Amino acid sequence: xxxxxxxxxxxxxxxxxxxxxxxxxxxxxxxxxxxxxxxxxxxxxxxxxxxxxxxxxxxxxxxxxxxxxxxxxxxxxxxxxxxxxxxxxxxxxxxxxxxxxxxxxxxxxxxxxxxxxxxxxxxxxxxxxxxxxxxxxxxxxxxxxxxxxxxxxxxxxxxxxxxxxxxxxxxxxxxxxxxxxxxxxxxxxxxxxxxxxxxxxxxxxxxxxxxxxxxxxxxxxxxxxxxxxxxxxxxxxxxxxxxxxxxxxxxxxxxxxxxxxxxxxxxxxxxxxxxxxxxxxxxxxxxxxxxxxxxxxxxxxxxxxxxxxxxxxxxxxxxxxxxxxxxxxxxxxxxxxxxxxxxxxxxxxxxxxxxxxxxxxxxxxxxxxxxxxxxxxxxxxxxxxxxxxxxxxxxxxxxxxxxxxxxxxxxxxxxxxxxxxxxxxxxxxxxxxxxxxxxxxxxxxxxxxxxxxxxxxxxxxxxxxxxxxxxxxxxxxxxxxxxxxxxxxxxxxxxxxxxxxxxxxxxxxxxxxxxxxxxxxxxxxxxxxxxxxxxxxxxxxxxxxxxxxxxxxxxxxxxxxxxxxxxxxxxxxxxxxxxxxxxxxxxxxxxxxxxxxxxxxxxxxxxxxxxxxxx
Amino acid sequence: xxxxxxxxxxxxxxxxxxxxxxxxxxxxxxxxxxxxxxxxxxxxxxxxxxxxxxxxxxxxxxxxxxxxxxxxxxxxxxxxxxxxxxxxxxxxxxxxxxxxxxxxxxxxxxxxxxxxxxxxxxxxxxxxxxxxxxxxxxxxxxxxxxxxxxxxxxxxxxxxxxxxxxxxxxxxxxxxxxxxxxxxxxxxxxxxxxxxxxxxxxxxxxxxxxxxxxxxxxxxxxxxxxxxxxxxxxxxxxxxxxxxxxxxxxxxxxxxxxxxxxxxxxxxxxxxxxxxxxxxxxxxxxxxxxxxxxxxxxxxxxxxxxxxxxxxxxxxxxxxxxxxxxxxxxxxxxxxxxxxxxxxxxxxxxxxxxxxxxxxxxxxxxxxxxxxxxxxxxxxxxxx
Numbered sequence: 001x002x003x004x005x006x007x008x009x010x011x012x013x014x015x016x017x018x019x020x021x022x023x024x025x026x027x028x029x030x031x032x033x034x035x036x037x038x039x040x041x042x043x044x045x046x047x048x049x050x051x052x053x054x055x056x057x058x059x060x061x062x063x064x065x066x067x068x069x070x071x072x073x074x075x076x077x078x079x080x081x082x083x084x085x086x087x088x089x090x091x092x093x094x095x096x097x098x099x100x101x102x103x104x105x106x107x108x109x110x111x112x113x114x115x116x117x118x119x120x121x122x123x124x125x126x127x128x129x130x131x132x133x134x135x136x137x138x139x140x141x142x143x144x145x146x147x148x149x150x151x152x153x154x155x156x157x158x159x160x161x162x163x164x165x166x167x168x169x170x171x172x173x174x175x176x177x178x179x180x181x182x183x184x185x186x187x188x189x190x191x192x193x194x195x196x197x198x199x200x201x202x203x204x205x206x207x208x209x210x211x212x213x214x215x216x217x218x219x220x221x222x223x224x225x226x227x228x229x230x231x232x233x234x235x236x237x238x239x240x241x242x243x244x245x246x247x248x249x250x251x252x253x254x255x256x257x258x259x260x261x262x263x264x265x266x267x268x269x270x271x272x273x274x275x276x277x278x279x280x281x282x283x284x285x286x287x288x289x290x291x292x293x294x295x296x297x298x299x300x301x302x303x304x305x306x307x308x309x310x311x312x313x314x315x316x317x318x319x320x321x322x323x324x325x326x327x328x329x330x331x332x333x334x335x336x337x338x339x340x341x342x343x344x345x346x347x348x349x350x351x352x353x354x355x356x357x358x359x360x361x362x363x364x365x366x367x368x369x370x371x372x373x374x375x376x377x378x379x380x381x382x383x384x385x386x387x388x389x390x391x392x393x394x395x396x397x398x399x400x401x402x403x404x405x406x407x408x409x410x411x412x413x414x415x416x417x418x419x420x421x422x423x424x425x426x427x428x429x430x431x432x433x434x435x436x437x438x439x440x441x442x443x444x445x446x447x448x449x450x451x452x453x454x455x456x457x458x459x460x461x462x463x464x465x466x467x468x469x470x471x472x473x474x475x476x477x478x479x480x481x482x483x484x485x486x487x488x489x490x491x492x493x494x495x496x497x498x499x500x501x502x503x504x505x506x507x508x509x510x511x512x513x514x515x516x517x518x519x520x521x522x523x524x525x526x527x528x529x530x531x532x533x534x535x536x537x538x539x540x541x542x543x544x545x546x547x548x549x550x551x552x553x554x555x556x557x558x559x560x561x562x563x564x565x566x567x568x569x570x571x572x573x574x575x576x577x578x579x580x581x582x583x584x585x586x587x588x589x590x591x592x593x594x595x596x597x598x599x600x601x602x603x604x605x606x607x608x609x610x611x612x613x614x615x
Numbered sequence: 616x617x618x619x620x621x622x623x624x625x626x627x628x629x630x631x632x633x634x635x636x637x638x639x640x641x642x643x644x645x646x647x648x649x650x651x652x653x654x655x656x657x658x659x660x661x662x663x664x665x666x667x668x669x670x671x672x673x674x675x676x677x678x679x680x681x682x683x684x685x686x687x688x689x690x691x692x693x694x695x696x697x698x699x700x701x702x703x704x705x706x707x708x709x710x711x712x713x714x715x716x717x718x719x720x721x722x723x724x725x726x727x728x729x730x731x732x733x734x735x736x737x738x739x740x741x742x743x744x745x746x747x748x749x750x751x752x753x754x755x756x757x758x759x760x761x762x763x764x765x766x767x768x769x770x771x772x773x774x775x776x777x778x779x780x781x782x783x784x785x786x787x788x789x790x791x792x793x794x795x796x797x798x799x800x801x802x803x804x805x806x807x808x809x810x811x812x813x814x815x816x817x818x819x820x821x822x823x824x825x826x827x828x829x830x831x832x833x834x835x836x837x838x839x840x841x842x843x844x845x846x847x848x849x850x851x852x853x854x855x856x857x858x859x860x861x862x863x864x865x866x867x868x869x870x871x872x873x874x875x876x877x878x879x880x881x882x883x884x885x886x887x888x889x890x891x892x893x894x895x896x897x898x899x900x901x902x903x904x905x906x907x908x909x910x911x912x913x914x915x916x917x918x919x920x921x922x923x924x925x926x927x928x929x930x931x932x933x934x935x936x937x938x939x940x941x942x943x944x945x946x947x948x949x950x951x952x953x954x955x956x957x958x959x960x961x962x963x964x965x966x967x968x969x970x971x972x973x974x975x976x977x978x979x980x981x982x983x984x985x986x987x988x989x990x991x992x993x994x995x996x997x998x999x
Contacts, residue, residue: 540966540988563824566986568796568845570931571860572667572874573629575924576889582927582987586994 004248004256009081011196011262015189016083016220018100020128021110022118022484026140029172030110030181031069031086037179038071038082040250068206068218068264069251075186082185083220083264085205098127099205099280102293103220103264106134106189108181113139113147113169117155117451119425119484125160134189137162138181143171155452192222192262199288200224200232202267207277213245215271216253219283220264222293227258231286232269236278240286241269274329305356306337306374306609308345314369315344321367322346325359332359337402339511342372342605347401349379374609378418378465380515381492386411403513406499417495417517418464421446424475425457426483433478434458441466442519461490463517500554502528503546504536507596511605521547525555528608533557535604538565543598616641616668616678617871617896620705624739624809625767627801629872629894630669641896642678644903646685648892649869651907653689655881656867661690663697663856666720672706676714682869683719697722697855699763704742707750712757722761722854723754724794730784731777734770739805748788755790760852763792768830769823770798771806771815778826786837791852795830796845797823827984844931844983861928862940863921868892871899871909876916876924886915918944919998926997927990935970935977950976958999959992 021027035041071082085104087097101107107128111121128135137156139149153164168184170177206218219226226232230243247255248265259265271277282292309318326332333349350356356373363369380400384390389411397416400406422443426434428450438445438460447459462471467487475483495517502512502525512532516524525547532545540561547555570578592599619630664686666679679700686692699722700715707725715723729735730744742750754762766785768778785793798818800807809815831841839847843861846854859866868875868890875890893899893909902909916924925944929936941950954960954971963969968982968989978986 540968540985560821562985562988563821564797564827564984565988566844566931566984568799570844570928571857572866572868573872573891575860575876575928576874576891579920579924579927582990582994583923585991586998589991589995 004254006081006248006256006258006260006263008079009260009263011194011260012191013078014081014083014191014262015106015185016085016104016192016262016264017106017108017185017189018085018087018104018128019108019110020087020097020101020124021140022112022115022120022124025110025112025115025118025121026172027110028086030108030138030140030170030178031084033172033175033178034071034082034084034182035069035251037175037182038073040069040071068249070248070264071250073182073186075183080186081263082182085220085264096206096279097124098131099203101127101131101133103203103205104131104133105192106136106185108136108138108185110138110140110172111152111156113142113149113152114144116148116152116455117159117425119423119457119486122159122423122425122457123486123488129160135160135162136181136184136188137167139167139169140172142169143174143176151452159451194221194223194261196223196225196261198223198261199290200226200230200283200285201290201293202226202232202283203293204277204279204281204283206279207271207274209274213268215268215274215277217267217269217271217277217283218249218264219259219267221259221261223261223290224285225258225260226267232283233286233289234276235282235284235289235292237276237281239276241271244268244270279331305348305350306339306342306345306372307348308339308342308372308374310370310372312343318345318369318371321363321369325362325367329359331355335401339374342374342511342609345372372606372609378468380418380495380497381416382407382412383414383416384411385413400515403499403515404510406497406515409498415495415497416492417497419490419493420462420464420467420487421490422460422462422467422485422487423457424460424483424485425451425455426479427454428456430479430483431456431458434475434483437471437474437478438462441471442517462487463493463495465517466520498549500525500528501548502532503544503548503553504532504595504598504600505544506546507598508548509595509600512608521549522554526557529555529557531608532604533559535607536598536600538562539599541597616666616671616674618668618673619670620673621741622739624737624805625798625801625807627804628669631896638675638678640900641674642681644900644909645678645682645870648903648908649682649685649867650689651903652867652869652875652910653686655879655908656865656877657880658690658865658867658877661686661692661696662859662864664692664699665856666698666700668701670703670706671700672702672711672715676711676718679715679720680718699724699854699856701726702750702754704747704750707753709753709757712753716757721758722763723758724763724765724854725750725754727751727764727785728767729770730781730788734773734777734781737770737772737806738767751788751790758790760791760850762790763794763852763854764789765794765796767796767798768826769818771810771818773818773826775822775825775829779829782830782833786833791849792854793834793839793847794845795827795834795847797827824984840933841983842933844986858932861932863925863928863944871896879913884915887921889914889916922997923994926993930976930978930986930990930993931983933977933983935975937975938973939975941975953997954993959996963989963992 019027019030068083068085071084073080073082085100087100109125111117139152141147142149149169153167156162156167157164168177168180170181172178201223202219202221204217204219208216210216226243226246228243228245231240232243233240245255245268246259246265247253253266284290309315326334335347337347338344350359360373363371381397382400383397384407389407390396424434441462443460443462445460449457451457472485475485497515498518498521500514500516500521502509512528514524529545529547536559538559542561543559545557545559546553567578588601592601617629617631618636619632622630622632698720700720702723702725704725727747728738728740730747732744735744751764800810810817834847835841838849840849841847842853865877866875867877871892872894873892876887878885878887890913891911893902893911899909922944925936938950950971954976960969960971964971968979968985970977970979982989
């Protein structure tokens with residue numbers, strides 16, 4: 001296969017840019033059109049989300065993994081190399097977005113002509129703004145009936161301080177004016193500021209795992225050049241590799257002889273695991289170390305969930321499925337865990353709820369695995385005051401991953417809970433209800449600002465655990481879908497946390513103990529008791545289901561005893577059927593867990609612990 | 616007799632509603648299968664015969680007579696053997712009933728279900744309350760002391776007082792045997808779909824328990840013996856046939872979907888088998904015509920499985936399982952050895968649900984209503 005010669009594209013002819021937008025505003029469609037116009041892909045009627053390679057991405061219409069594509073475009077007699085770096089559109093992946101942006105000099109900010117500025121438009125704008133990138137506002141979907149580009153242009157001017165005449169109005173679906181976007185990219189976005197004479201400095205902004213070729217790292221060169229045979233080092237792991245192949249993505253891999261400063265492409269260098277090519281890492285030549293690019297951090301999990309096989313016999317299958325799935329997703333945190341009710345499993349840390357859902361969906365689609373997901377919990381912390389415990393853990397501040405680990409109040413000087421700063425953009429008629437919802441979630445208002453005559457942007461500081469279960473759903477529901485939500489990590493705050501036990505006729509059920517904020521103890525306790533009541537079969541005596549904090553009972557449900565439980569008819573034809581059913585019940589009895597004198601079926605715990613959203 | 620004129624809203628039995636029945640063919644097959652199975656079982660004497668279905672009263676007395684003749688021909692059918700026919704009030708005119716009596720029937724079981732017209736409509740029954748009354752009165756004249764009525768309680772939307780009224784009316788009308796059933800909403804029935812869909816209310820558990828207990832008390836007060844979960848008899852009018860199910864005796868099922876429990880000595884076997892005949896009438900007839908019987912499935916019951924049936928069925932009656940009967944099925948392990956040792960049975964006894972003594976093992980009055988909560992534990996203990 002003939003290799004491309006990248007030396008034909010001097011730095012001045014290069015433009016590195018990204019497309020950022022709120023979910024569903026047309027980012028990926030615009031990317032499709034740009035690929036078509038530049039001849040990178042053939043123009044057919046069926047180019048849809050070309051850059052979204054994962055099945056789950058295509059189904060949910062979202063971009064999960066960042067991809068890139070190099071486009072060639074001739075404008076005014078000059079051959080330009082335009083590197084498009086597609087970015088994940090969801091808040092969970094904001095770290096990936098920021099790394100992709102650091103490889104760019106400008107962005108196309110896409111805004112839906114009807115919906116206007118939404119929460120992630122704002123969030124992504126700020127990411128680009130802080131990175132000091134050129135911003136080209138593009139108003140999309142002007143072909144739709146309710147489009148109001150003028151209104152949106154005014155919003156952009158008001159909120160982002162960008163003059164109205166800089167906006168380009170397009171329809172990515174139809175292709176209207178898309179060529180003008182390309183021209184603006186060339187005009188408004190500066191070429192990269194770097195030198196091929198400098199030592200090699202490459203940013204890793206994504207990586208994928210290929211079974212035959214190993215890890216393929218997406219890189220952007222900030223200096224120097226790179227080719228096959230070069231010996232390179234990772235600034236983060238300090239490991240050394242030899243480059244096997246370099247190339248560009250169009251969007252499939254196309255090997256080249258070399259890659260030069262300012263260019264974007266991929267590299268294969270004998271790395272075996274994606275953890276060896278982490279997003280944000282810097283690569284340099286052996287014996288020529290450089291200052292690593294700023295902003296690198298290990299992926300931080302925001303949401304934890306327990307994941308268990310439906311049956312313990314599936315444990316090994318699930319284990320290997322997880323291993324293979326995480327090959328390509330280094331941002332999932334994996335810890336082994338054990339539950340009294342559900343057996344051996346894992347506690348996984350995800351970047352967010354969407355990340356968790358996508359992961360679960362990929363498990364089902366790509367590995368055919370069905371799992372039990374227990375309610376997500378967040379990483380609480382405790383500042384220990386007991387010398388004994390400090391010695392045991394080896395540090396003063398510990399992360400509490402499960403209720404069994406919850407240190408007693410007496411040994412702790414302070415409990416901490418993770419918080420996030422949430423941005424809500426909503427039409428004004430829902431402000432009242434939303435404020436009530438936020439207050440209900442122990443959030444503190446930090447800012448409130450009118451974007452235009454109709455809409456408000458609210459900023460609240462939320463405890464993370466209050467939004468991980470169903471905040472987004474509740475918000476969407478009470479605003480008829482119009483409110484949008486985005487959030488970012490905001491550190492830890494002191495919190496009045498307690499461990500709540502669930503009791504059956506006075507005996508504690510270990511599997512259901514939870515860590516909860518004192519303010520929410522009653523509501524959570526009541527909820528768990530109600531769910532448990534529905535999950536346990538009636539027995540010959542009354543069962544008291546209670547939620548307790550220490551010795552104090554805070555909520556209670558009663559499961560009344562059976563007064564009649566005998567099948568009415570039992571003659572010739574019924575007998576065989578009856579015996580089958582009875583024997584099955586007898587078998588089930590053997591599998592039941594006995595807590596005191598109460599018999600609890602194994603799936604009772606699952607039903608209580610399971611995430612209850614049926615999306 | 617698997618045929619009915621229409622399907623009631625709560626029924627999920629093996630019943631068929633067809634425009635025309637080739638009675639002669641069905642009759643011939645019933646006769647043939649009865650003969651084949653009787654010979655196979657090498658049974659010498661018959662204690663009872665039960666004509667069920669479907670709606671057996673839709674068959675002609677001639678068919679009944681033919682079957683009884685066939686039975687008498689293949690084994691000894693004593694003159695006083697109980698011969699029951701299930702009857703639907705809409706096919707129970709006096710002449711018709713007299714015809715059945717002449718054919719050899721000596722006991723009737725009438726599907727009254729309810730004496731309230733609105734309830735009967737809800738149940739999809741073919742008859743009115745007045746017709747039901749007439750049928751019972753006609754039956755009592757022809758079969759005095761040998762008429763049983765079926766009653767249902769716990770209908771969706773039925774109030775306590777409505778049931779009390781119904782009970783009173785039934786007690787005024789009935790003979791010496793009552794079968795009282797709590798309505799069970801079976802999946803796939805019209806009634807279940809209505810309740811599921813929300814157009815009818817689900818009866819509350821407590822209300823059902825109350826209705827049952829009220830009925831038991833009323834019947835006992837009127838002189839009935841509560842001899843099985845759902846069956847009441849006075850003046851000794853117990854159903855011999857049904858008792859043989861609960862006492863795990865031998866019985867032969869003839870006809871589409873019929874069930875049997877017997878030892879097919881005629882094939883050289885010496886183990887008790889659970890047998891069921893082909894469900895679908897046309898298929899059943901073809902099988903009977905080609906090989907003499909339409910047995911769809913036969914499973915040998917292991918000694919443990921037989922004991923499990925003895926246990927689960929015997930506890931439904933007030934006499935429970937006698938030491939003697941248990942001994943027949945379990946010569947090595949007595950009731951005491953299984954249930955008299957520390958374990959589930961003892962706990963249940965202490966709680967007052969069970970009684971184990973010299974006579975045998977049985978439920979207490981309170982325990983009977985909760986039998987299905989007791990059985991899984993007892994089965995576990997038996998299996999161990």
